[in-house]
Amino acid sequence: MSTGTATAAGPDERLARVGLLKRLLLKPELGASIGAVLVFVFFAALSDVFRSASGVANWLDPASTLGIMAVAVALLMIGGHFDLSAGVQTGTAAITSGLLTTYYGVNTWAALLISLALVLAIGFVNGYLVVRTGLPSFIITLGTFLMLQGLNLGITKLVTNTVQVNNFNKIIGYDVLHAVFASEITIGGASFQIAILWWVVATILGSWLLLRTRFGNWIFATGGDPNAGRNVGVPVARTTISLFMITSFAAWFVGTTQIVRLTSIQAQAGFGQELIYIVAAVIGGCLLTGGFGSAIGASIGALIFGMTSQGIVYAGWDADWFKFFLGAMLLLAVLANQYIRRFAELSRR
Amino acid sequence: MTGAEQGGGDMTADNDHEVVLRLTDLVKTFPGVRALDGVQLEVRAGEVHCLLGQNGAGKSTLIKVLSGVHRPDSGTVEWLGQPVSFSNPQAAMKAGIATIYQELDLVDDLSVAENVFLGHEPRRLGFVRRGAMAERTRGILGSLGHEEIPARRMVHALQAAGKQVVSMARALSQEARLLIMDEPSAVLAHDEVENLFRIIRRLTARGIAVIYISHRLEEIREIGDRVTVLKDGRTTAANLSAAQTPTSELVSRMTGRTIEYVFPPRPDEPPAREELLRVRDLSRAGEFRDVSLSVAAGEIVGIAGLVGSGRSELLETIYGARRPDTGTVELAGKALRPGSVGSAVRAGMGMAPEERKSQALLLGEPIYRNMTLATFTGLARLGFTNARRERAESDRIAGSLDLRPLDVRRPVGTLSGGNQQKVVVGRWLLGDTRLLLLDEPTRGVDVGARAELYRVIRRLAAEGVGVLLVSSEVPEVLGLSDRVLVMREGRVVHQAPSTELDEDTVLDLVMAGSLMEGAPA
Numbered sequence: 001m002s003t004g005t006a007t008a009a010g011p012d013e014r015l016a017r018v019g020l021l022k023r024l025l026l027k028p029e030l031g032a033s034i035g036a037v038l039v040f041v042f043f044a045a046l047s048d049v050f051r052s053a054s055g056v057a058n059w060l061d062p063a064s065t066l067g068i069m070a071v072a073v074a075l076l077m078i079g080g081h082f083d084l085s086a087g088v089q090t091g092t093a094a095i096t097s098g099l100l101t102t103y104y105g106v107n108t109w110a111a112l113l114i115s116l117a118l119v120l121a122i123g124f125v126n127g128y129l130v131v132r133t134g135l136p137s138f139i140i141t142l143g144t145f146l147m148l149q150g151l152n153l154g155i156t157k158l159v160t161n162t163v164q165v166n167n168f169n170k171i172i173g174y175d176v177l178h179a180v181f182a183s184e185i186t187i188g189g190a191s192f193q194i195a196i197l198w199w200v201v202a203t204i205l206g207s208w209l210l211l212r213t214r215f216g217n218w219i220f221a222t223g224g225d226p227n228a229g230r231n232v233g234v235p236v237a238r239t240t241i242s243l244f245m246i247t248s249f250a251a252w253f254v255g256t257t258q259i260v261r262l263t264s265i266q267a268q269a270g271f272g273q274e275l276i277y278i279v280a281a282v283i284g285g286c287l288l289t290g291g292f293g294s295a296i297g298a299s300i301g302a303l304i305f306g307m308t309s310q311g312i313v314y315a316g317w318d319a320d321w322f323k324f325f326l327g328a329m330l331l332l333a334v335l336a337n338q339y340i341r342r343f344a345e346l347s348r349r
Numbered sequence: 350m351t352g353a354e355q356g357g358g359d360m361t362a363d364n365d366h367e368v369v370l371r372l373t374d375l376v377k378t379f380p381g382v383r384a385l386d387g388v389q390l391e392v393r394a395g396e397v398h399c400l401l402g403q404n405g406a407g408k409s410t411l412i413k414v415l416s417g418v419h420r421p422d423s424g425t426v427e428w429l430g431q432p433v434s435f436s437n438p439q440a441a442m443k444a445g446i447a448t449i450y451q452e453l454d455l456v457d458d459l460s461v462a463e464n465v466f467l468g469h470e471p472r473r474l475g476f477v478r479r480g481a482m483a484e485r486t487r488g489i490l491g492s493l494g495h496e497e498i499p500a501r502r503m504v505h506a507l508q509a510a511g512k513q514v515v516s517m518a519r520a521l522s523q524e525a526r527l528l529i530m531d532e533p534s535a536v537l538a539h540d541e542v543e544n545l546f547r548i549i550r551r552l553t554a555r556g557i558a559v560i561y562i563s564h565r566l567e568e569i570r571e572i573g574d575r576v577t578v579l580k581d582g583r584t585t586a587a588n589l590s591a592a593q594t595p596t597s598e599l600v601s602r603m604t605g606r607t608i609e610y611v612f613p614p615r616p617d618e619p620p621a622r623e624e625l626l627r628v629r630d631l632s633r634a635g636e637f638r639d640v641s642l643s644v645a646a647g648e649i650v651g652i653a654g655l656v657g658s659g660r661s662e663l664l665e666t667i668y669g670a671r672r673p674d675t676g677t678v679e680l681a682g683k684a685l686r687p688g689s690v691g692s693a694v695r696a697g698m699g700m701a702p703e704e705r706k707s708q709a710l711l712l713g714e715p716i717y718r719n720m721t722l723a724t725f726t727g728l729a730r731l732g733f734t735n736a737r738r739e740r741a742e743s744d745r746i747a748g749s750l751d752l753r754p755l756d757v758r759r760p761v762g763t764l765s766g767g768n769q770q771k772v773v774v775g776r777w778l779l780g781d782t783r784l785l786l787l788d789e790p791t792r793g794v795d796v797g798a799r800a801e802l803y804r805v806i807r808r809l810a811a812e813g814v815g816v817l818l819v820s821s822e823v824p825e826v827l828g829l830s831d832r833v834l835v836m837r838e839g840r841v842v843h844q845a846p847s848t849e850l851d852e853d854t855v856l857d858l859v860m861a862g863s864l865m866e867g868a869p870a
Contacts, residue, residue: 026503212476212477212479213472213475213476213477214470214472214477216477217456217459217463217467217470217477218467220456220458220459220463221456221459221467224456224457224458224459225454225455225456225457227454228453228454228455228456229456229467229468230438231416231438231448231450231454232438232442232454232467232468232519233438233439233442233467233468233469234467234468291456291457291458292458
């Protein structure tokens with residue numbers, strides 16, 4: 001009862017102090033980072049080629065185009081939505097550019113702009129329908145996914161009488177396109193696809209958007225608690241539509257990369273990829289419920305995908321088993337992420 | 350001022366403060382309901398104006414009109430001397446009216462500073478100025494007396510009280526001149542309410558007006574300056590003195606009849622009551638330890654304790670929703686399978702959880718479906734449900750509970766809080782429930798509906814049902830229970846017949862731990 005005790009108040013119990021370890025555990029990309037290291041060590045131990053420069057170039061390649069998409073899809077997922085049409089949109093973009101230039105003689109740059117405008121419009125429609133109807137984006141984009149899949153195939157066949165668009169390398173300005181989308185950079189005797197560079201740029205851009213801009217805060221608010229967001233003036237509808245359009249832009253970029261690189265595009269291009277994007281984002285720590293995740297995590301998820309898909313080949317295994325490993329990894333990653341998050345949240349009390 | 354009376358009280362002291370908000374004859378109708386039917390309200394700068402009324406009196410609608418969610422059909426809203434009409438929440442916020450809802454509108458995975466400035470982030474060249482944002486957040490938190498909350502901490506790392514402070518900081522970041530607080534104390538433990546009041550006093554000292562909504566009269570007396578009472582969407586009394594108006598008058602303005610905040614009388618104790626529930630040495634790490642208790646048939650046992658004392662966790666463990674580390678639960682001499690709700694329900698246990706909206710009700714489903722949920726199997730024939738029989742059974746219960754509106758086909762989500770709670774309790778009346786567990790049965794329930802709930806609970810006991818109830822309101826535990834257990838930090842620290850206890854004693858026991866903490870004995 002002395003006067004000295006009055007100031008001797010303990011720490012405020014309303015605030016749990018969060019240590020460095022726990023803060024680290026709460027980073028969405030932690031699980032994926034550990035997974036990436038493990039996968040690398042595993043395959044590097046099995047195969048010399050896997051850890052050589054050309055090996056690295058080889059598995060970074062599939063990771064790169066996937067990674068660009070995964071970053072966009074991760075932003076969308078943090079915003080609380082899915083885009084099942086993201087995969088076929090890459091096909092739509094490439095087929096549109098290809099048909100316009102090779103069959104209709106449209107100026108290359110105009111054709112690219114038209115295909116960009118087209119997929120952005122698709123993204124807008126996806127977002128607009130989701131916002132206006134309040135239906136799950138899963139259903140809305142399942143619809144656009146199927147429609148686009150049919151359109152891609154139907155129109156390609158109608159115009160070309162085949163199931164692919166060829167001769168993209170004969171168009172005017174292909175050199176420039178090749179330099180931007182498909183050139184290779186030689187490092188240590190191995191040639192690396194320029195897409196890897198764009199992947200890094202996309203990751204940095206995505207992280208910057210998410211963590212350093214107010215649009216990023218809006219994404220978290222839109223996915224985490226849209227009502228709270230709306231009440232404090234976050235333009236939830238605009239944010240949602242923008243996220244779908246960002247995904248569409250990424251699809252256009254990746255689709256263009258494909259057609260420039262291959263000089264042709266299959267009518268079925270991109271089909272089935274939409275789930276792989278989501279897999280990468282989820283391995284990277286995105287919650288299916290929105291409001292939590294990271295762009296870097298999605299990139300690392302893509303990296304794991306690339307390493308596994310090529311690592312299996314280098315290890316001399318039958319590549320047919322790849323999907324099995326991918327599925328197992330997805331489950332493991334989700335369980336690990338959930339466990340880590342719960343542990344970190346519980347120990348916070 | 351028609352229909353509303355000018356109260357006496359210490360009005361003269363407030364007269365030098367300008368009127369910031371004046372509502373005249375505000376009307377708002379929804380299909381089938383006249384939610385606001387002529388509301389008058391006058392709020393002055395720097396006062397705490399309390400809004401009192403039963404659930405369904407129109408308080409929520411009024412808040413939503415003021416915060417720009419709804420637009421009134423007729424009547425005027427005068428804000429700072431100008432007639433205004435807010436088309437959306439942002440417009441109201443820009444004008445200086447901030448609302449802190451019961452469900453705090455915060456985004457868990459953003460930091461404190463990001464939440465405070467969400468929607469109006471300071472920017473430069475596309476970048477959020479994080480430094481400036483954190484700095485200003487620190488300044489605002491400091492002005493609220495809470496500089497200890499780190500501006501960059503993720504909001505989900507804060508407890509409810511901390512989150513509430515962040516909500517208030519957000520209001521201040523937008524230079525709010527009127528703060529509407531909807532039952533702010535509902536999420537707080539007893540000692541945290543004092544802190545809330547300290548913050549409110551700081552705000553009013555700066556000339557900010559506060560509209561304070563609460564069901565707890567003692568809070569209104571402590572923090573309020575003036576009181577406006579709503580009933581059926583109408584102002585029945587305006588500008589009463591919060592400190593001096595007698596409780597009976599406030600209650601009669603709310604109800605239209607003079608009812609006391611009364612508990613049904615306890616029956617004379619029967620000579621021997623059969624023991625119903627027996628809990629032995631129940632423990633769960635970090636939640637509660639070595640809890641033993643018993644409830645007899647027809648007995649009401651109340652557990653008093655603060656939020657975080659382990660009382661809700663204990664109840665959920667007895668019910669089987671959590672699995673105990675050690676200890677046993679027996680109902681009528683039969684041991685229950687630990688961690689199995691099914692086993693508990695089959696043995697005759699029923700539970701009305703604290704979060705009735707998220708844990709106990711299907712808000713979109715009709716009342717009868719919600720009532721029959723627990724006894725589905727009993728009402729189903731060959732795997733088919735019989736909607737007619739469900740409705741008939743529910744009708745009977747609804748009538749005996751005085752449910753309003755008395756139409757069991759309505760979705761539960763359209764009922765007021767008190768009536769929703771009746772549905773949750775009523776559900777167990779349908780089956781052969783022998784022991785009812787009630788977690789904060791009157792949370793968010795108005796005075797009138799409370800008295801009805803108390804009567805229902807007492808009647809159940811008279812029929813031989815054992816009741817184990819948890820409440821953070823000491824008068825409720827004392828008034829309703831036959832026997833009281835006091836829990837603190839996961840342990841039962843005292844138990845006695847409620848007639849041998851008084852409010853001060855229990856409050857002392859309940860809070861002793863938290864008050865002493867950090868100070869040497």
